[in-house]
Amino acid sequence: MNTQRPDARQLPSRRIADDLRQAIETGELLPGARLPSERELAGQYGTARNTAREAIRLLTDEGLVIPEHGRGVFVRRESPLIRLGNDRYSHKYRESGLSPFLLECAKQGKTGRFEVLSIEQTQPSAEVARHLRLPMSEPSVLVRENVFYADQDPVHRVTTYIPWTIAEGTGLLNPEVGHPYGIHGILEERGHTMTRLRESVSARMPKPDETRYLHLPPAVPVLDVLHLSIDQDHNPYELTRFVMRADLTGLLYDTPIE
Amino acid sequence: MNTQRPDARQLPSRRIADDLRQAIETGELLPGARLPSERELAGQYGTARNTAREAIRLLTDEGLVIPEHGRGVFVRRESPLIRLGNDRYSHKYRESGLSPFLLECAKQGKTGRFEVLSIEQTQPSAEVARHLRLPMSEPSVLVRENVFYADQDPVHRVTTYIPWTIAEGTGLLNPEVGHPYGIHGILEERGHTMTRLRESVSARMPKPDETRYLHLPPAVPVLDVLHLSIDQDHNPYELTRFVMRADLTGLLYDTPIE
């Protein structure tokens, strides 16, 4: 009758969850629609309220549904992803004056902006030092922390590490970079032109502080991207970590085969 | 006293969860260690067992901890990621005879292998047809479905779509491809050499059937990668969807700036 555990279907909470999931997948419950209340479900299925609640928790953990305190439980609506492409560092955007992030936001009908959270000079972690190949003699870096918004939603938390030997005396300590081509414009003037990028991509559940920073609803993972800029001499000179909420943003890579 | 909701700290379940989380983060509870049982926690904190249970659920949803029926709740151990690089299609691996996936597995001390789930000729979805730019006249594709394992764990579910006009008469309907360079070796003989790839990357919680396929523990997201192969004439000729469990695998992109 059932291919897996024969009783899984018969558990009251699973049964309620399965019924609701099916209603959502068939379109009987459209995105944004309100589910029956916990008390209603309990009544309909003849279970305790806690059991109906457990069913809703299952759907919440799957990301199908989102409860709102005092209002009800609603079918989650999926919004199109803002895709950050590897061409975001390409020179072709320099004419337009718009960053790829802002372009993508505009394409989705959203307003993009970003805020500088902090700028400081500090000792890097071992991981950062390793990626930037920092000598032990002067392992100091400039760290800039930004948050990117799409409309009101914070979607990326971005931390950039630049060796202090490169950042020193460039004005990168100021929130306003003051260069038409941004940070990478300044780094170019310092003799580092990006010729390659190396990015490692992971996905995971957010840590509690990331849930706060990014105002994350339940069951939304984050993309964790470690970006490394390589210059014309094949040396890494800039490291950035992107933590991106995965229900609103994604990545796009368009590259030649070598 | 508290920067966020002033009562969050005082909720018994949060308090237990916070204490346990701290014990994990400080190393007091090492990876693999067993947490106190639900009944013990309830006793220690003077709460109902359900409340201790709720605390453990919070940690489970964060991916910090994994309950095992009848045995206990254990601090999750993180294993190093098997990173699938964009160079996996590079010619440089043809000499070795080993695929990049197997190489990466070996690097982590694991044994990689894959199984063919199904091969069929069918009508593609609108999305697949759009990516492959299939004309409406003959929108038929070959679909191959594979599962990749690292040791005993299924880590990738891979679905490949090839226009039937290209796949016809190539032996790609057989599980055994019979070409030293695999599927892409055959496609090259048919006149399609990969010169670019375009991959869009998303992360999300798994659907129930993916949880089964990939034997996913709770709170593990999946990476959802849509790969498109572009040939020497700038035409797409092969589409592959990777669904990868994100706690064991990741992605790596090393590309020039154009």
Add this chain to the structure above:
DNA sequence: CTGTTAAAGTGGCTCAAGCCAGTTTCTCTC
């Protein structure tokens, strides 16, 4: 008509109890 207030509805969290289903350990039997 307008603004305030109360009521009714919602999810959030907890309690105390019970039964079930796995796993481990110990004990008894042969």
Add this chain to the structure above:
DNA sequence: GAGAGAAACTGGCTTGAGCCACTTTAACAG
């Protein structure tokens, strides 16, 4: 000593009850 079985643990799930915080609605007072 080896094997079978019971006991004692573990988490999984449910019950039915209660109180709280938040939101919407309806009634009321001005």
